[in-house]
Amino acid sequence: xxxxxxxxxxxxxxxxxxxxxxxxxxxxxxxxxxxxxxxxxxxxxxxxxxxxxxxxxxxxxxxxxxxxxxxxxxxxxxxxxxxxxxxxxxxxxxxxxxxxxxxxxxxxxxxxxxxxxxxxxxxxxxxxxxxxxxxxxxxxxxxxxxxxxxxxxxxxxxxxxxxxxxxxxxxxxxxxxxxxxxxxxxxxxxxxxxxxxxxxxxxxxxxxxxxxxxxxxxxxxxxxxxxxxxxxxxxxxxxxxxxxxxxxxxxxxxxxxxxxxxxxxxxxxxxxxxxxxxxxxxxxxxxxxxxxxxxxxxxxxxxxxxxxxxxxxxxxxxxxxxxxxxxxxxxxxxxxxxxxxxxxxxxxxxxxxxxxxxxxxxxxxxxxxxxxxxxxxxxxxxxxxxxxxxxxxxxxxxxxxxxxxxxxxxxxxxxxxxxxxxxxxxxxxxxxxxxxxxxxxxxxxxxxxxxxxxxxxxxxxxxxxxxxxxxxxxxxxxxxxxxxxxxxxxxxxxxxxxxxxxx
Numbered sequence: 001x002x003x004x005x006x007x008x009x010x011x012x013x014x015x016x017x018x019x020x021x022x023x024x025x026x027x028x029x030x031x032x033x034x035x036x037x038x039x040x041x042x043x044x045x046x047x048x049x050x051x052x053x054x055x056x057x058x059x060x061x062x063x064x065x066x067x068x069x070x071x072x073x074x075x076x077x078x079x080x081x082x083x084x085x086x087x088x089x090x091x092x093x094x095x096x097x098x099x100x101x102x103x104x105x106x107x108x109x110x111x112x113x114x115x116x117x118x119x120x121x122x123x124x125x126x127x128x129x130x131x132x133x134x135x136x137x138x139x140x141x142x143x144x145x146x147x148x149x150x151x152x153x154x155x156x157x158x159x160x161x162x163x164x165x166x167x168x169x170x171x172x173x174x175x176x177x178x179x180x181x182x183x184x185x186x187x188x189x190x191x192x193x194x195x196x197x198x199x200x201x202x203x204x205x206x207x208x209x210x211x212x213x214x215x216x217x218x219x220x221x222x223x224x225x226x227x228x229x230x231x232x233x234x235x236x237x238x239x240x241x242x243x244x245x246x247x248x249x250x251x252x253x254x255x256x257x258x259x260x261x262x263x264x265x266x267x268x269x270x271x272x273x274x275x276x277x278x279x280x281x282x283x284x285x286x287x288x289x290x291x292x293x294x295x296x297x298x299x300x301x302x303x304x305x306x307x308x309x310x311x312x313x314x315x316x317x318x319x320x321x322x323x324x325x326x327x328x329x330x331x332x333x334x335x336x337x338x339x340x341x342x343x344x345x346x347x348x349x350x351x352x353x354x355x356x357x358x359x360x361x362x363x364x365x366x367x368x369x370x371x372x373x374x375x376x377x378x379x380x381x382x383x384x385x386x387x388x389x390x391x392x393x394x395x396x397x398x399x400x401x402x403x404x405x406x407x408x409x410x411x412x413x414x415x416x417x418x419x420x421x422x423x424x425x426x427x428x429x430x431x432x433x434x435x436x437x438x439x440x441x442x443x444x445x446x447x448x449x450x451x452x453x454x455x456x457x458x459x460x461x462x463x464x465x466x467x468x469x470x471x472x473x474x475x476x477x478x479x480x481x482x483x484x485x486x487x488x489x490x491x492x493x494x495x496x497x498x499x500x501x502x503x
Contacts, residue, residue, distance in 0.1 A: 055091035067240040076394030076424035102426045102459035109465035114402030119242035130255040135321040151303040167205040172367040199331035207289040207322045208274040224266040267323040326472045329392035336390035340440040373481040381442035387462040391423035423461035
């Protein structure tokens with residue numbers, strides 16, 4: 001027999017009384033909520049560790065300022081302007097400080113400094129098998145980074161890449177054929193677009209022994225470049241308020257409610273396709289990153305993403321990263337080099353003479369080899385200068401201050417605060433590069449004494465620094481020598497864009 005409870009009769013309140021009650025509560029809660037929000041923003045603005053660091057007013061209590069600045073797409077120039085206005089330390093967020101002193105590079109990015117990556121970075125991870133696949137750039141875990149880097153680091157050495165140089169030559173010849181066709185037809189073209197296609201096809205050929213096909217088809221195939229560009233814009237903007245990512249593209253429910261999201265990453269799709277084709281039978285003499293990684297998997301190398309043996313997931317991780325990160329940054333470097341050379345008549349003529357003299361002496365191959373460019377000081381200086389003027393990354397390379405805090409530029413920062421350096425800021429430092437730091441002048445790298453040269457090179461963050469220096473640095477440097485071939489061959493379609501005073 002069930003337990004009988006007495007029936008309760010709740011009093012019925014008149015609607016007017018109920019409305020009066022809620023009105024009374026709201027009249028008290030609203031000011032309280034406003035007060036709490038105001039108190040939060042005031043406490044952020046007047047944080048005792050940061051309140052005396054200058055910067056934009058809105059940035060002192062909200063991340064909206066740096067989010068909007070990033071969205072506008074010109075944050076690198078904003079950063080240079082702010083540091084020249086306020087000095088080496090600029091507050092760009094409630095707990096974010098931009099550092100503009102090149103001497104701080106060794107503090108923030110040293111191998112054993114303890115400064116760790118922030119929540120900005122994991123947003124760069126690709127998705128594979130319904131979960132984020134953290135690559136070398138995206139991971140914040142230093143032990144994980146060491147583990148997955150160790151087995152593959154040697155494949156990115158310059159010595160290992162030299163064997164793959166014919167793959168770059170193949171794509172270079174394809175591009176030259178296209179440029180010669182423009183020359184014959186006296187037809188103008190978008191060189192920046194072709195350089196981006198070239199960079200993607202080069203990285204594809206180095207990684208899979210297959211070009212993606214941009215140059216052959218003269219278009220962005222399957223909107224690969226457009227998709228990757230959109231991905232980077234999303235990561236850059238949302239990365240300023242990283243918790244938003246968990247509600248948006250990083251939402252763990254997204255692959256469940258939208259399974260097609262797994263097919264949205266063209267770099268991963270291309271990597272999977274090439275890996276499956278190789279499993280069906282790669283050419284006996286094929287050599288590329290994919291083949292080298294597959295051999296490592298067959299040999300039972302350790303250092304996989306799960307801590308075990310190197311396997312398919314690791315292959316997808318590293319090869320797709322080549323395409324996703326390596327292609328776009330290399331394309332930016334190529335554009336920067338050629339743009340700065342062809343828009344500076346003196347530099348253009350000096351480089352042309354250097355190439356012509358070596359070519360006439362029979363010391364250059366067709367296409368030119370990386371080893372041959374070592375005897376081309378003006379080309380090497382032009383590459384360094386372009387990467388100084390226009391690094392591929394124009395955002396703050398954020399790091400968390402380690403346990404115990406750190407002193408930067410004479411200012412103490414407690415554990416957990418976020419500091420970082422924008423490569424564009426230190427690349428334009430007038431104390432290091434001279435009062436003409438905003439001018440493209442390759443000669444500075446040839447005129448500097450040994451000590452000054454070391455300081456200039458230490459101040460460069462074109463490829464990052466410390467343990468997180470870009471593993472693909474040698475790829476980018478090797479591919480960057482190829483801006484010499486249009487000048488060497490005197491392509492009329494390129495030269496038609498030049499002012500007559502250049503010759």
